[in-house]
Amino acid sequence: MSADREGEIRTTYVGGLASADVADEDLVLGVVRYEYDFLDRSVDRNVPALAPPEELLDAYNAVREAAAKDESVPDTDDEARRVAWDGVSFRERYLNYLDRAGPQEVLETLRDRLDNGRVVWLVCLEANEAFCHRRLLAARVVDEEPAHFSEIYEPPESEQDPQVALDDFDGGESA
Known part of the structure; x- marks a missing residue:
């Protein structure tokens, strides 16, 4: 590793590691609450202290x-995630968790690694970054304000502004 190499925080999910540009000297950390054999084989180490607390995950x-069973929610897994993310105030609760003493100690260690x-790499199981704690964690490691999910999530076309569809409707009258 060159002495002038700049530290960087990167994120992906376990399935994305195969196509990620991970160098041999990179530190690949799982940030998953529970132990999984496939995760342990894919990362250098899992750090459950940086995963969301069990009660938040539950x-x-x-x-x-x-939400996935609710007929009023569009039939996509991402829409069920969006409802859950908002419904349990995931962002706020997870960021508050990271402010605790234990997670703060681990964050300081990560910052030291970056400074060196x-x-x-922060790796978890969620493929959609919009509804994943790892992007919040990555922002917190580098002392940035994490983006709100709505800044990076595009809902399906059926969920976009219904007024646009109404404006295009001519009432069935012929021209």
Whole structure:
């Protein structure tokens, strides 16, 4: 590793690691609450202290499952995630969790690695970054304000502004 190499925080999900540009000297950290053999084989180490707390994951999963069954929610997995993310105030609750002493100690260690020129990968199981804690964590590591999911998530066309569709409707009258 060159002495002038700048540290960087990167994120992906386990399935995305195969196509990610991970160098041998990069530190690849799982940030998953529970242990999985496939995760352990894919990362240098899992750090559950940086994963969302169990009660937040349980609440999120319960609302996501209910939203997936709710006929008023568009029939996409991402829409169920969006409902759950908002419904349990995931962003706020996770960021508050990261402010606790234990996670703060781990964050300081990650910042030290970056200051020493290391590239650190944060890896979890969620493919859609909009509804994933790793982007919030990555922003917190580098002391940035994390983006709101709505800044990076595009809903399906059926969920976009219904007024646009009404404006295009001519009432069935012929010209």
